[in-house]
Amino acid sequence: MSLEMELAITAFSGAAALTSLCVLLAMLGTINPYHRPEVPSLGALAVIFVATYVVATTHDVEFGLDALRLTLVEGALAIIRILPLAFVFLTVMLFRTSLRKRPEDPLLALLESESGSV
Amino acid sequence: MSPWALQVWLGFALCIIGIGMHRTGPAFSRHRFGAPVALLGLALMLVHTHEPPEPEAGLVLSMIDSLWVAPAVFGFALVLMGAPLYWKARPATLLAGWLLIAVAWYVAYPSIAGTSLTDFLPALTALPGAVLALAVFALCVRTAERMVPPEAETEPLTEKEQRYVESVLKRHLGGDSDES
Numbered sequence: 001m002s003l004e005m006e007l008a009i010t011a012f013s014g015a016a017a018l019t020s021l022c023v024l025l026a027m028l029g030t031i032n033p034y035h036r037p038e039v040p041s042l043g044a045l046a047v048i049f050v051a052t053y054v055v056a057t058t059h060d061v062e063f064g065l066d067a068l069r070l071t072l073v074e075g076a077l078a079i080i081r082i083l084p085l086a087f088v089f090l091t092v093m094l095f096r097t098s099l100r101k102r103p104e105d106p107l108l109a110l111l112e113s114e115s116g117s118v
Numbered sequence: 119m120s121p122w123a124l125q126v127w128l129g130f131a132l133c134i135i136g137i138g139m140h141r142t143g144p145a146f147s148r149h150r151f152g153a154p155v156a157l158l159g160l161a162l163m164l165v166h167t168h169e170p171p172e173p174e175a176g177l178v179l180s181m182i183d184s185l186w187v188a189p190a191v192f193g194f195a196l197v198l199m200g201a202p203l204y205w206k207a208r209p210a211t212l213l214a215g216w217l218l219i220a221v222a223w224y225v226a227y228p229s230i231a232g233t234s235l236t237d238f239l240p241a242l243t244a245l246p247g248a249v250l251a252l253a254v255f256a257l258c259v260r261t262a263e264r265m266v267p268p269e270a271e272t273e274p275l276t277e278k279e280q281r282y283v284e285s286v287l288k289r290h291l292g293g294d295s296d297e298s
Contacts, residue, residue, distance in 0.1 A: 011244045013247060014244070015245070016250050017251075020251045020254070025131055026134055026135070026138035026141075029135035029152075032142075036263075039261050040258040043255060044251070044255060065119060069123070069173060076177050078241040079248070080181065081237060084226065097197070097198075
């Protein structure tokens with residue numbers, strides 16, 4: 001396997017595992033009596049498990065805690081490497097937002113007309 | 119695992135939990151502990167008395183090299199507050215936001231210009247990886263929701279409830295945060 005292919009697989013798996021870990025932690029931070037976290041948690045854990053297995057196989061590392069740490073760190077590093085792209089995208093979006101006019105709110109107009117008619 | 123590596127992961131967990139807490143609604147009254155918990159997590163990740171082992175050391179170094187993200191995030195927040203999105207435009211806030219974004223660009227440019235295409239292109243595969251994880255999560259949420267038996271149709275709002283909803287909408291979507 002070429003080095004570029006290995007890097008791409010590691011970045012893909014790492015980002016998938018890191019995103020799933022973020023999902024799990026965000027569910028923990030927002031837990032409430034109406035949550036049904038069992039199925040989403042199992043799904044996120046399955047993604048982390050498969051991604052760690054893929055990275056462990058690609059890097060010839062034993063499947064375990066060290067492989068999990070490597071997977072998550074590689075995912076975070078890949079995301080940090082593409083942050084400038086997100087920065088360019090957000091700068092353009094916010095520039096357009098800064099120039100636009102505030103749209104009329106049909107909901108507020110409806111409320112005004114209804115309270116005026118009562 | 120070494121305690122310094124554990125500190126990095128504990129900080130990461132607190133940071134994401136804090137952001138999650140902050141995102142719990144309603145939008146006009148965020149969780150008061152969300153931001154402090156997230157900042158505590160970030161500090162735990164970045165501030166160490168001993169250097170963490172590999173691979174966490176590389177992550178911490180990379181995060182410190184990307185500190186331009188801090189002025190960028192504050193700048194984006196100020197621009198969103200100053201732009202005519204939720205209320206009338208606030209030129210001073212908007213200008214302060216764009217100044218911070220300009221500072222972030224000034225700091226980030228040397229590292230962005232130094233990035234090679236061979237580093238950048240494989241990292242792009244992180245995007246479909248993250249999308250895949252979110253798609254699996256969305257499918258799991260849909261499955262969990264479909265497992266719940268449908269509830270009986272609710273009664274329409276009473277006149278008192280209608281007035282309450284109307285007052286909430288008027289207070290929070292009033293169009294200008296200075297109006298009360």
